[in-house]
Every structure is written in structure tokens, then in C-alpha cells.
Amino acid sequence: MVEPLSGTGQGGKGREYQRWLRPEGGRIARRGQWVQIYVKVLDAGQRAPNVPPETQAVPLEMVVKGFLQEDQVGLGEPATVRTLADRILQGVLVAVEPRYGHDFGAPVAELLQVGPRVRRLLAGGENHAC
Amino acid sequence: MPAERSGTPGTGRGNSRPWEASQASPGRARDYAAVLARQREIILRSTGVDYAQFEGPGLAFDYERMMSATGYSLPEVQQIQGECEVGNTPLLELRQLTALARKLAPAGKGARIFLKDEACNPSGSFKARRAALSVYHARTHGYAGVVAATSGNYGAAVASQAARQGLKCIVVQETYDSRTVGQPEIIEKGRACEAYGAEVLQLTVGPELFYTFLLVLEDTGFFNASLYTPFAIAGIETLGYELAVQTRSRCGRFPDAVVVTHAGGGNVTGTARGLRKAGSTQTQVIGASVDLSGLHMASDRDFNRKSFTTGHTGFGVPFAVNPDRADVPRNAARPLRYLDRYVTVTQGEVFYATELLAQLEGLERGPAGNTSLAAAFVLAQQMDRDQIVVVNETEYTGAGKHPTAQLTFARQNGIEVRTGDPRDNVPGRCIVIPEDPAQMQVVEQDLDRIRRSYLRHVLGSRRPEELERPELEYLAEEIHTSPGRLQQLLGQLDPG
Known part of the structure; x- marks a missing residue:
């Protein structure tokens, strides 16, 4: 039994899911692969009344990962996943084996100066007035 | 929101929780207004705490009774956290x-x-203390899983404790802006949740995350591992x-x-x-x-x-x-x-x-x-x-x-x-x-200014001179001040 979704990301006025497509991991997912799906939760303009205009102007969207349940799905097509909490969820396939892209960033010159300076201070090389 | 197609609706087993329906309610409206209207019922079922019993008189509520009636004593907390390898840092x-x-x-x-x-x-933060208690409470009250709405370390903490204690876990995060750019700190916390075996729902910006959160609670029958229950604070x-x-x-x-x-x-x-x-x-x-x-x-x-x-x-x-x-x-x-x-x-x-x-x-x-x-x-x-x-x-x-x-x-x-x-x-x-x-x-920061804002908010349309003695005592405790100082602060509120 499938409950009606409040938004599938497809149909209606929107193809908002296209902004979430990440083709790096491939354009086709097969059964059992770790994938990410997209769901539009609320349409732009249907947001809570107390949110600022820039938020009101965009939809509330969601992504979640899980194991693909269909034999084969292409990016942008409806897909079903079994999540790590063992739930079955439906949405639009936006990424296959999505990678974690976060990192430690670039060296920050403003921080690199801190250690040498305070070590000099502590060693008594500078007499510091408060 | 995606719907549960099959899976485990209403798997919180708990005969101990008579308010729980035997399964997630099919056919109930899932739109924003309808779900928000069911908020009280969903929170009651997902926390097991009937907050109404602590209300009154007037604008007051019995904070200490709430903490003692629904929380855990310090020795109990120490024992639970000890078994979870939390604390003693x-x-x-x-x-x-x-x-x-x-x-x-x-x-x-x-x-x-x-x-x-x-x-x-x-899980790398003090939030493990809160999570240990929330997950313990969920487990001992027959819930099959826990849900937390958090973009912080608490998500990883709940996921970690759920893993240790054998419960399922869902974390609802505010992660991205509308450009689909994720905040790196939150992306990392989401990764940690997944590393501990949790399902992570990652949303774009907005307080309506609460709507998604309520739907997940309703769909799953899981425990609301809120940061703000008496269990979480006792932790x-x-x-x-x-x-x-x-x-x-x-x-x-x-x-x-x-x-x-x-x-x-x-x-x-x-x-x-x-x-x-x-x-x-x-x-x-x-x-x-x-x-x-x-x-x-x-x-x-x-x-x-x-x-x-x-x-x-x-x-x-x-x-x-x-x-x-x-x-x-x-x-x-x-x-x-x-x-x-x-x-x-x-x-x-x-x-x-x-x-x-x-x-x-x-x-x-x-x-x-x-x-x-x-x-x-x-x-x-x-x-x-x-x-x-x-x-x-x-x-x-x-x-x-x-x-x-x-x-x-x-x-x-x-x-x-x-x-x-x-x-x-x-x-x-x-x-x-x-x-x-x-x-x-x-x-x-001027705490008195914040206290006045608090008083203005809690009084709403009521005038200070209408307050009964138990309400005044409550307010003095709420803002950590003497009855005399409370009167001064009330006198400084803008009329009307």
C-alpha cells in the first residue's frame, strides 16, 4: 500500500530534482546499489507563513540514501530505496553511490600564524602589555 | 514526505503505551496543516509523556515535578551511562x-x-550523555527505534547509542540551501550518523523540518529522542x-x-x-x-x-x-x-x-x-x-x-x-x-534584558498585576531571581 506523497519531485510544475542530479557515480543504478533519492516536501509559496521571503520563494526539499529496490533506474526516474533504518521510501533517483565530498579545506594563512606567535609570547620573547 | 510503502509501520511494540495505535494510520491526511494539527497526539505517542499533567496554575507548570516524575535520578543516570560507556571523561x-x-x-x-x-x-561529544538516556528510555519502553531532529552532534550521539542498544535510528537534518550546497559541518555529522547505521533525512533550510519529523514519528511509531525531554536533560x-x-x-x-x-x-x-x-x-x-x-x-x-x-x-x-x-x-x-x-x-x-x-x-x-x-x-x-x-x-x-x-x-x-x-x-x-x-x-549580554523579553513573551496579553502568587513564584524561579527583583522587572515591561 502506498500512501500519497506530498510531493514526488516529478510532475506538477516542478522538475526541481534536476538541480540535485549528481552523475559522477553513474547514470544508471541497479538493484541493491547504494543510491540517493530526492523528495519535494513543500512547494515554493506553500511554506510556513513565518519564513523569510527568500525561503518562501523556494521549495522545501529532501534527500535520503538507501539500497535501490528496482532492477534498474536511471537518474531522474522514480526510485524506491530501503534505508538503513529498514524503511521503504520513494522519490526520484539523483545519485548513484554518492560520495562524501567534505574535506579539511585549504590551508588558512591567518591560522598558520597563530602557533608561532603565541609560542614566542609564552617563551617570553615579547613583553606583552594587556 | 515519502510514505512507508511496507516496512515496519507502528513497530513500537508497547502494550505499555495504550495511546499507541496498533499501526500507522492509513488514509490520514499527510498535508502540512493536517499533520501539524495532530502534533499533540504524535508527541504524546512518541515521548510517552503527558505534559498536560504538569500544567498550571495559570501560566505556570511544575518543572521540578516534571523532572522527577519523568526523568531519572542521578544514580540511575550514572548506572545507565556506565553501561553505555558514556561519561567519566x-x-x-x-x-x-x-x-x-x-x-x-x-x-x-x-x-x-x-x-x-x-x-x-x-560519539565524540557530550551529546552521548543525552542520547544514552533517550535511547535507554525508548528501549525499555518498547519502542523499536528512535528519531531525532538535529543538525548537530546529537544526531551522531543518538545513532551511536541506538547502534549500541540495538534500536533503529532516523535523523532528520537541515543540511542544504536551495542551491543544493550543504554546510560542511552538517554533512560530516550526517556522515557520522550513517556510519553508525542511521537513516538520515537531509532537508533544505526551513522550520517546516518539524512537519517531516512529525510524519516520520507517525509513520514509524518510533520514540521522539528530543533534545528537550526530561530524560535528555537528566543525561x-x-x-x-x-x-x-x-x-x-x-x-x-x-x-x-x-x-x-x-x-x-x-x-x-x-x-x-x-x-x-x-x-x-x-x-x-x-x-x-x-x-x-x-x-x-x-x-x-x-x-x-x-x-x-x-x-x-x-x-x-x-x-x-x-x-x-x-x-x-x-x-x-x-x-x-x-x-x-x-x-x-x-x-x-x-x-x-x-x-x-x-x-x-x-x-x-x-x-x-x-x-x-x-x-x-x-x-x-x-x-x-x-x-x-x-x-x-x-x-x-x-x-x-x-x-x-x-x-x-x-x-x-x-x-x-x-x-x-x-x-x-x-x-x-x-x-x-x-x-x-x-x-x-x-x-x-544583559540577562535582565533577556529576562524582560522572557516575561513579555510568557505574559502575552496578561497584565503583571493580574498574576497570582503561585504564578509569581514560578516566574521568579524561571528567571533565577528574587521575588522583589521580579516585581522590578515586571514594572519595566512596556505597558499594553
Whole structure:
């Protein structure tokens, strides 16, 4: 039994899911692969009344990962996943084996100066007035 | 929201919970207004706490009865956390930081600085203490899983404890802006949740995350592992208790001040309650938040213009003024009851303090948890040399959750990063890293102004002179002040 979704990301006025497509991991997912799906939760303009205009102007969207349940799905097509909490969820396939892209960033010159300076201070090389 | 197609609707087994339907309710309207209208029923079923029993008289409610009737005693909490390998973290003396503070301080000033290394908890933060209790409570009350709405360390903490205790876990995060750009610190926390086996629902900016959260609770019948239940707050009491006992055993006295990073209020509340239970009643409880004034927390544009996703004034002030804006009807975290002082620091100063901790103490932690450290470094310089200030937490560091990651991201989002005077810091526009430790400062927040805002909010349309005696007693406790001072503050409210 499938409950009606409040938004599938497809149909209606929107193809908002296209902004979430990440083709790096491939354009086709097969059964059992770790994938990410997209769901539009609320349409732009249907947001809570107390949110600022820039938020009101965009939809509330969601992504979640899980194991693909269909034999084969292409990016942008409806897909079903079994999540790590063992739930079955439906949405639009936006990424296959999505990678974690976060990192430690670039060296920050403003921080690199801190250690040498305070070590000099502590060693008594500078007499510091408060 | 996606629907449960099959899976495990209503798997919370619990004959002990007569309010629970035997299965998720098919055919119930899933639109925003309909779900919000079922909020009370969903929260009741997902927490097992009937908050209505603590209400009254008038605008009051019985806070201590709520804490004792639905919470756990300190020995119970200690036992549960012991079984979960949570707590009993080391208290570290920051000798180099103390020496540096003394170099900058006037003669006779410069308190010893200690740090409670909460990063040693299983999930890398003090939030493991809250999570251990919430998950224990869920497990022993027959829930099959837990759900938490959080973009912070609490998600990983709940996921970690759920893994240990054999429950399913779902974390609902505010992660992305509408450009699909994720905040690196939150991306990392989401990764940690998945590493511990949790389903992570990652949303774009907006308070309607609560709608998704309610639907998940309703679909699954899982426990609401809210940050703000009495269980979650009782879990933090051990933190205050331990640091008081550790300080006394090591230094022969209780701390003179404890600095607590303040956001939703749980850290302040639990730590302060624990200090009192240890007998450390003279210790000043000082809240510290990162100043993010001017940035709107529900703004799709401002979301990625901040480098701190917690510990900031965007939570700290609203949760002090209106603690009951939480995901439960009565928040067990009530910071105004416990704060003796509240200060803010800038993002640049917290990054600087994070660098000091790494460079001088060999401890790579934070950054967000180092908000209290940045404040303590300044406050120590105002205190006497024989006094003791304790920073009550650290948190793990990692990819995304690191000063270089956050400052790189800030630059990518058009924020200017430079060295200079931290007073030139402008949230969302400019992060100024101090050139010199003497430039570090705290900005004192006027607690009376926050108390007046609280009173204005809680009174609503009621006039001060209409308040009954039990309501006045309640309000005096709520804002940590004497009845006489309460009357003065009430007299200062704008008429009408």
C-alpha cells in the first residue's frame, strides 16, 4: 500500500530534482546499489507563513540514501530505496553511490600564524602589555 | 514526505503505551496543516509523556515535578551511562593556555583553566550523555527505534547509542540551501550518523523540518529522542556532577566558574543541575554563544553564510526567551533558571581558540564546542590566580568540522576572512581572526534584558498585576531571581 506523497519531485510544475542530479557515480543504478533519492516536501509559496521571503520563494526539499529496490533506474526516474533504518521510501533517483565530498579545506594563512606567535609570547620573547 | 510503502509501520511494540495505535494510520491526511494539527497526539505517542499533567496554575507548570516524575535520578543516570560507556571523561588542565592568559592578565589575575574532554564519549561529544538516556528510555519502553531532529552532534550521539542498544535510528537534518550546497559541518555529522547505521533525512533550510519529523514519528511509531525531554536533560546532569567532583578531588575545591557553550539550553541546564547535585552551589554558571546577530536562522540565503551551526546566538537567545519553542510542549532545558552570566564571542575568536588548543595543548577539538573555551580564556584573565574556571566540553573534530574546512567554505560563500581586531567581525560578511591573544574579548549580554523579553513573551496579553502568587513564584524561579527583583522587572515591561 502506498500512501500519497506530498510531493514526488516529478510532475506538477516542478522538475526541481534536476538541480540535485549528481552523475559522477553513474547514470544508471541497479538493484541493491547504494543510491540517493530526492523528495519535494513543500512547494515554493506553500511554506510556513513565518519564513523569510527568500525561503518562501523556494521549495522545501529532501534527500535520503538507501539500497535501490528496482532492477534498474536511471537518474531522474522514480526510485524506491530501503534505508538503513529498514524503511521503504520513494522519490526520484539523483545519485548513484554518492560520495562524501567534505574535506579539511585549504590551508588558512591567518591560522598558520597563530602557533608561532603565541609560542614566542609564552617563551617570553615579547613583553606583552594587556 | 515519502510514505512507508511496507516496512515496519507502528513497530513500537508497547502494550505499555495504550495511546499507541496498533499501526500507522492509513488514509490520514499527510498535508502540512493536517499533520501539524495532530502534533499533540504524535508527541504524546512518541515521548510517552503527558505534559498536560504538569500544567498550571495559570501560566505556570511544575518543572521540578516534571523532572522527577519523568526523568531519572542521578544514580540511575550514572548506572545507565556506565553501561553505555558514556561519561567519566577526563578533566584536563590547560597549563599552557593558563600561562598565556596570565601573561596577558593584570597582576594577581589569571585563573587555572581546566577542560572536560567530552570528545572522549563514544560519539565524540557530550551529546552521548543525552542520547544514552533517550535511547535507554525508548528501549525499555518498547519502542523499536528512535528519531531525532538535529543538525548537530546529537544526531551522531543518538545513532551511536541506538547502534549500541540495538534500536533503529532516523535523523532528520537541515543540511542544504536551495542551491543544493550543504554546510560542511552538517554533512560530516550526517556522515557520522550513517556510519553508525542511521537513516538520515537531509532537508533544505526551513522550520517546516518539524512537519517531516512529525510524519516520520507517525509513520514509524518510533520514540521522539528530543533534545528537550526530561530524560535528555537528566543525561547531562552527570557532566556537571563529574566536573565538580573531579575538580574538588584534584584541586581541593569546587570550580569558581564553569563556562558552558549555550544554544538550546540543555547544556546549561543539565550542567548546572549536576553542579548543584554535587554540592557545588557557589559555582558561577556562565553561558557563552557565538555572536551570529543579524543572520536569520530560517533564511535560505543566510544558512551558508555562518560558520557555526550550533552554540550561537541564533539559538541561544530565542531558547532563553522562549524555551517552549522546542519539539515537546514543555522544554526541560530552561537556561534562564541557571545562568549567572551570559557572554558572546565572535566566530573568529572561536577559530583562534581552537588553534590555541591545538598549538599549545596538543588537542585538536571542535571548533563549535570551543565557544566556551574562547570565553574562558578571557574570563580567566578577569579572575584571581587561585581561582578555577572549567570549560565543560570538547567535541570531536573531522573533515568539514574543522577551522580550515569552515574558513575555506566561508571564503567560497563570499565571506571575507582576515586577521585583525575581532571587534570588526560582522556575522555573514566578515570573519576576523585575532592577530594577538590580547585582542580576545567577551561581550557581556544583559540577562535582565533577556529576562524582560522572557516575561513579555510568557505574559502575552496578561497584565503583571493580574498574576497570582503561585504564578509569581514560578516566574521568579524561571528567571533565577528574587521575588522583589521580579516585581522590578515586571514594572519595566512596556505597558499594553
